[in-house]
Amino acid sequence: xxxxxxxxxxxxxxxxxxxxxxxxxxxxxxxxxxxxxxxxxxxxxxxxxxxxxxxxxxxxxxxxxxxxxxxxxxxxxxxxxxxxxxxxxxxxxxxxxxxxxxxxxxxxxxxxxxxxxxxxxxxxxxxxxxxxxxxxxxxxxxxxxxxxxxxxxxxxxxxxxxxxxxxxxxxxxxxxxxxxxxxxxxxxxxxxxxxxxxxxxxxxxxxxxxxxxxxxxxxxxxxxxxxxxxxxxxxxxxxxxxxxxxxxxxxxxxxxxxxxxxxxxxxxxxxxxxxxxxxxxxxxxxxxxxxxxxxxxxxxxxxxxxxxxxxxxxxxxxxxxxxxxxxxxxxxxxxxxxxxxxxxxxxxxxxxxxxxxxxxxxxxxxxxxxxxxxxxxxxxxxxxxxxxxxxxxxxxxxxxxxxxxxxxxxxxxxxxxxxx
Amino acid sequence: xxxxxxxxxxxxxxxxxxxxxxxxxxxxxxxxxxxxxxxxxxxxxxxxxxxxxxxxxxxxxxxxxxxxxxxxxxxxxxxxxxxxxxxxxxxxxxxxxxxxxxxxxxxxxxxxxxxxxxxxxxxxxxxxxxxxxxxxxxxxxxxxxxxxxxxxxxxxxxxxxxxxxxxxxxxxxxxxxxxxxxxxxxxxxxxxxxxxxxxxxxxxxxxxxxxxxxxxxxxxxxxxxxxxxxxxxxxxxxxxxxxxxxxxxxxxxxxxxxxxxxxxxxxxxxxxxxxxxxxxxxxxxxxxxxxxxxxxxxxxxxxxxxxxxxxxxxxxxxxxxxxxxxxxxxxxxxxxxxxxxxxxxxxxxxxxxxxxxxxxxxxxxxxxxxxxxxxxxxxxxxxxxxxxxxxxxxxxxxxxxxxxxxxxxxxxxxxxxxxx
Numbered sequence: 001x002x003x004x005x006x007x008x009x010x011x012x013x014x015x016x017x018x019x020x021x022x023x024x025x026x027x028x029x030x031x032x033x034x035x036x037x038x039x040x041x042x043x044x045x046x047x048x049x050x051x052x053x054x055x056x057x058x059x060x061x062x063x064x065x066x067x068x069x070x071x072x073x074x075x076x077x078x079x080x081x082x083x084x085x086x087x088x089x090x091x092x093x094x095x096x097x098x099x100x101x102x103x104x105x106x107x108x109x110x111x112x113x114x115x116x117x118x119x120x121x122x123x124x125x126x127x128x129x130x131x132x133x134x135x136x137x138x139x140x141x142x143x144x145x146x147x148x149x150x151x152x153x154x155x156x157x158x159x160x161x162x163x164x165x166x167x168x169x170x171x172x173x174x175x176x177x178x179x180x181x182x183x184x185x186x187x188x189x190x191x192x193x194x195x196x197x198x199x200x201x202x203x204x205x206x207x208x209x210x211x212x213x214x215x216x217x218x219x220x221x222x223x224x225x226x227x228x229x230x231x232x233x234x235x236x237x238x239x240x241x242x243x244x245x246x247x248x249x250x251x252x253x254x255x256x257x258x259x260x261x262x263x264x265x266x267x268x269x270x271x272x273x274x275x276x277x278x279x280x281x282x283x284x285x286x287x288x289x290x291x292x293x294x295x296x297x298x299x300x301x302x303x304x305x306x307x308x309x310x311x312x313x314x315x316x317x318x319x320x321x322x323x324x325x326x327x328x329x330x331x332x333x334x335x336x337x338x339x340x341x342x343x344x345x346x347x348x349x350x351x352x353x354x355x356x357x358x359x360x361x362x363x364x365x366x367x368x369x370x371x372x373x374x375x376x377x378x379x380x381x382x383x384x385x386x387x388x389x390x391x392x393x394x395x396x397x398x399x400x401x402x403x404x405x406x407x408x409x410x411x412x413x414x415x416x417x418x419x420x
Numbered sequence: 421x422x423x424x425x426x427x428x429x430x431x432x433x434x435x436x437x438x439x440x441x442x443x444x445x446x447x448x449x450x451x452x453x454x455x456x457x458x459x460x461x462x463x464x465x466x467x468x469x470x471x472x473x474x475x476x477x478x479x480x481x482x483x484x485x486x487x488x489x490x491x492x493x494x495x496x497x498x499x500x501x502x503x504x505x506x507x508x509x510x511x512x513x514x515x516x517x518x519x520x521x522x523x524x525x526x527x528x529x530x531x532x533x534x535x536x537x538x539x540x541x542x543x544x545x546x547x548x549x550x551x552x553x554x555x556x557x558x559x560x561x562x563x564x565x566x567x568x569x570x571x572x573x574x575x576x577x578x579x580x581x582x583x584x585x586x587x588x589x590x591x592x593x594x595x596x597x598x599x600x601x602x603x604x605x606x607x608x609x610x611x612x613x614x615x616x617x618x619x620x621x622x623x624x625x626x627x628x629x630x631x632x633x634x635x636x637x638x639x640x641x642x643x644x645x646x647x648x649x650x651x652x653x654x655x656x657x658x659x660x661x662x663x664x665x666x667x668x669x670x671x672x673x674x675x676x677x678x679x680x681x682x683x684x685x686x687x688x689x690x691x692x693x694x695x696x697x698x699x700x701x702x703x704x705x706x707x708x709x710x711x712x713x714x715x716x717x718x719x720x721x722x723x724x725x726x727x728x729x730x731x732x733x734x735x736x737x738x739x740x741x742x743x744x745x746x747x748x749x750x751x752x753x754x755x756x757x758x759x760x761x762x763x764x765x766x767x768x769x770x771x772x773x774x775x776x777x778x779x780x781x782x783x784x785x786x787x788x789x790x791x792x793x794x795x796x797x798x799x800x801x802x803x804x805x806x807x808x809x810x811x812x813x814x815x816x817x818x819x820x821x822x823x824x825x826x827x828x829x830x831x832x833x834x835x836x837x838x839x840x
Contacts, residue, residue: 172800181803231675243767247672254769255651255667258800261766266759266797268689278762278797339686342698343763346681347663349674377686377698380592380678383601 029415031056035064036073036414039092040118044077046089065092071418072098072161073118073410094118099418100160101406102151102205104197105168105212105399106144108132108185108239112396113147115155115162116403118410120223124154125396137188145200163410163417164205166402168212169193170240172258178209184275185240208405212236212398213260216356216391217244218251219401222408224392229352233344234391235262235337236357236398241283245348263287265340285336288358291315294329312358319365330365337366338373345378345386356391363390449835451476455484456493456834459512460538464497466509485512491838492518492581493538493830514538519838520580521826522571522625524617525588525632525819526564528552528605528659532816533567535575535582536823538830540643544574545816557608565620583830583837584625586822588632589613590660592678598629604695605660628825632656632818633680636776636811637664638671639821642828644812649772653764654811655682655757656777656818661703665768683707685760705756708778711735714749732778739785750785757786758793765798765806776811783810 034054039045045053051061068074075098077091096117105112109131115124126147132140148165155162171183178194193209201207217234225232230249236242241263245252253259263283264276271280284290289299295318297311318326341353353370355363367388374388375381393400410417454474459465465473471481488494495518497511516537525532529551535544546567552560568585575582591603598614613629621627637654645652650669656662661683665672673679683703684696691700704710709719715738717731738746761773773790775783787808794808795801813820830837 172803181800184799245767247675252667252768255771256769256800256804258803259767259769261769261799264766264797264799265763269687269759276799278799339689340763343685343760344767346684347665347679347764347767348672349676349679349681351675377684379604379681379684379696379698380601380676383592383678384676 029413031060032064032067032415033412035061036068036094036411039068039074040094040411044091044093046091048089050092068414071414073414073418096121097159098161099163099407099410100155101403101410102148102155102162102165103168103215103399103401103403103406104144104148104151104165105215105402106132106140107168107170107212107398111140111144111147112399113151114396114399114403115151115160116400116407117160118407120400120404120407122400122403123158123160124151125399126150132186137191141196141200145197148197148201161418162205162406164208164406165197165201166208166210166215166405167193167197168215168398168402169209170212170238170242172261173209173211173214175208175210175253175257178207180209210402210405211242211244211260212238213242213244214251214253215244215399215401215405216242216393216397217246217260217354217401219393219397219399219404220244220354220356220391221246221249221251221401222404223400224397225352225354225389229387231350232352232354233262233341233348233350234354234356234397235341235359236391237286237288237355237359237362238357238395239288241287241337243344245350247348247350262340262344265343267336267339282336282340286333286340288312291329291333291358291362294332295323295326312361316361319362327365330362331369334366334369335373338370339377341370342374342377345374346380349380350386352387352389354389354391356393356397357395360391360394449833451480452484452487452835453832455481456488456831459488459494460514460831464511464513466511468509470512488834491834493834493838516541517579518581519583519827519830520575521823521830522568522575522582522585523588523635523819523822523824523826524564524568524571524585525635525822526552526560527588527590527632527818531560531564531567532819533571534816534819534823535571535580536820536827537580538827540820540824540827542820542823543578543580544571545819546570552606557611561616561620565617568617568621581838582625582826584628584826585617585621586628586630586635586825587613587617588635588818588822589629590632590658590662592681593629593631593634595628595630595673595677598627600629630822630825631662631664631680632658633662633664634671634673635664635819635821635825636662636813636817637666637680637774637821639813639817639819639824640664640774640776640811641666641669641671641821642824643820644817645772645774645809649807651770652772652774653682653761653768653770654774654776654817655761655779656811657706657708657775657779657782658777658815659708661707661757663764665770667768667770682760682764685763687756687759702756702760706753706760708732711749711753711778711782714752715743715746732781736781739782747785750782751789754786754789755793758790759797761790762794762797765794766800769800770806772807772809774809774811776813776817777815780811780814 051058074092075095079090096119100117103114110129112127172181180191180193182189194207198207213236216236220234234244243260243262264281266280267282268280272284274281292299292311467481471478495515516539520537523534530549532547592601600611600613602609614627618627633656636656640654654664663680663682684701686700687702688700692704694701712719712731
């Protein structure tokens with residue numbers, strides 16, 4: 001039973017949503033998910049321990065576990081001695097060889113796919129470097145669908161059963177409608193991305209879509225920084241700059257699902273025009289192409305299959321050699337990024353800034369100048385400075401988050417998402 | 421019973437919080453609040469209707485209503501015919517002559533107090549104009565305590581029973597600790613505001629404290645714009661500029677409670693230094709004193725008791741006469757405010773911007789230029805432009821929100837907050 005929030009959101013001019021008292025069918029559904037999530041959290045746990053932590057009776061736990069075994073979500077690891085007198089305990093764990101999630105990421109200069117089992121372990125992962133700006137929308141979608149089919153076949157070969165496909169795209173997404181509204185750096189607008197992929201895949205599997213920055217932030221929540229913090233901004237530097245805002249362990253989406261567009265925070269109102277129609281946006285000063293150009297490197301990514309992020313590797317090599325122009329380029333980007341992030345920190349008050357995508361590998365050169373700007377521009381910095389940390393997953397965060405989304409839907413509502 | 425969230429916040433490296441199954445004592449507490457809130461939402465409702473909307477049995481509703489009547493939170497309005505055949509129904513309503521909340525606002529150039537009953541109706545309201553920068557901290561607190569005592573006496577004279585006092589202050593507040601960390605425009609730092617007021621009041625009443633922008637946003641949620649939108653940024657123009665971020669009907673506080681510091685969003689990185697230690701902050705361009713100075717008016721507020729906002733009245737008079745300098749001053753402020761707000765809208769994606777405080781009376785001159793900047797700088801503006809609306813409560817939002825906070829604590833947890 002959830003307690004009423006304090007302060008209470010209450011308006012006398014409209015009715016509260018009808019909040020019914022607890023009913024048995026809701027309780028059973030709740031408890032089925034509760035048991036599954038507890039097993040996921042503990043890794044390995046006995047029925048008796050489950051009864052202890054959930055405060056359910058042993059009989060109820062037994063019935064729920066039986067159902068989860070039947071659905072192929074749990075396995076019994078056999079009996080283990082627990083060091084105490086009495087019967088050895090039978091330990092339950094998530095089934096790592098059962099259901100899986102498929103993640104797809106269509107970005108500006110690559111397409112990635114991965115398969116993750118219920119433990120979020122990667123069982124297949126492939127990245128194709130390709131400049132998607134030079135191909136038509138249809139060709140990019142065809143190629144993406146072929147990559148997904150390769151992933152589905154790889155999963156089947158290992159006996160894994162896909163529970164769905166989630167796709168990350170570098171643009172504004174209407175998630176419930178499965179519609180990409182605009183991806184400025186790809187030049188795409190109004191794409192029914194879920195329908196387009198479903199048709200190409202011809203499968204009965206559910207397809208979901210979300211913004212790459214959102215899924216990157218969720219990937220970090222589930223598989224990276226989330227172990228330490230549930231309040232952070234995951235800022236992902238690619239050709240565009242996106243942010244995923246995580247508050248109290250939950251992705252913050254905004255009223256229309258368009259939150260996190262940090263790439264278009266104004267750094268200099270008199271700055272250069274941006275592809276979004278605005279002026280002086282952060283992307284113009286701290287995006288991947290701005291950094292590469294300032295360092296005197298080519299800004300176009302590799303178009304040859306398999307050569308990912310070649311200009312970025314060159315930049316890192318120059319930084320390793322303490323090349324002054326490269327260092328100045330990154331310092332200048334860090335300054336602009338710091339000003340943009342300070343605004344966001346003043347308004348959102350996160351615990352941590354997570355540097356993702358390209359910024360993860362540039363972190364050694366970004367963290368110090370960023371912390372300087374934040375200390376100067378964040379009003380509450382004197383009481384508790386915001387932490388700045390490199391992402392654990394780097395450029396894989398979005399595709400891992402996409403696969404993890406499918407997996408966590410199964411763990412959250414097992415009765416709805418899978419059949420025995 | 422709350423359903424598991426999708427996507428699930430789940431980290432395998434640490435245990436989930438122990439989420440117990442429902443227990444009878446929790447259910448009773450939950451249902452007591454549920455019934456009280458349903459009465460608050462409906463205004464007047466019968467026991468039978470309560471049973472219908474809550475799906476509780478009529479017997480359970482009867483017991484819960486009896487307890488709420490005993491606590492003095494509900495009254496029976498007698499019987500009313502309902503147009504159907506059968507017995508006329510007995511209608512229940514909140515007791516408007518029982519418990520009340522006391523709100524206090526200590527701002528830069530005034531102190532305000534109000535008393536609100538359980539229906540959020542104002543039963544006492546007083547504003548003393550005084551420049552608090554010219555007095556010592558101790559004198560301001562003494563004066564504030566005397567105003568609260570006047571409010572307590574006024575409440576007692578009407579038979580109202582205060583359930584607590586909430587104070588709004590123009591600075592960063594550690595709410596659980598009852599501590600004002602810094603109020604740059606008052607020159608105060610590290611004030612144990614709750615303890616200081618409790619000692620002066622010598623009362624057993626609970627005292628709470630929060631930032632004025634937060635309480636202003638909550639005031640609007642409960643008593644103003646909240647009837648239309650639960651996703652907005654309430655931006656309050658005073659000597660400082662504060663914002664309260666409301667998401668899905670809940671105030672967003674950030675990881676340390678410091679969210680909403682929009683006054684220190686950077687509008688121009690090469691702009692003038694700010695009292696916060698940063699440079700080119702929004703307050704320097706769009707704060708009350710910046711607007712008045714640009715219009716050629718005195719920037720100091722009235723120090724004579726009773727003369728509230730005199731320079732602001734002069735500004736409004738000049739605007740009414742279409743004075744060019746005054747119009748240019750407000751247009752320039754609107755442009756800076758628009759750039760600062762566009763950043764926030766890109767990151768937070770609110771439904772509406774609510775112009776509060778000074779900005780409420782300037783709204784006729786602010787809305788058009790603001791909407792222009794937002795249309796240009798907000799990436800998702802083409803799909804659904806963010807609405808800009810004047811606050812319903814204007815400069816009273818914070819003190820009304822403070823009193824409402826106390827009232828809503830009672831409505832949310834009646835069993836904990838009041839005794840019979």
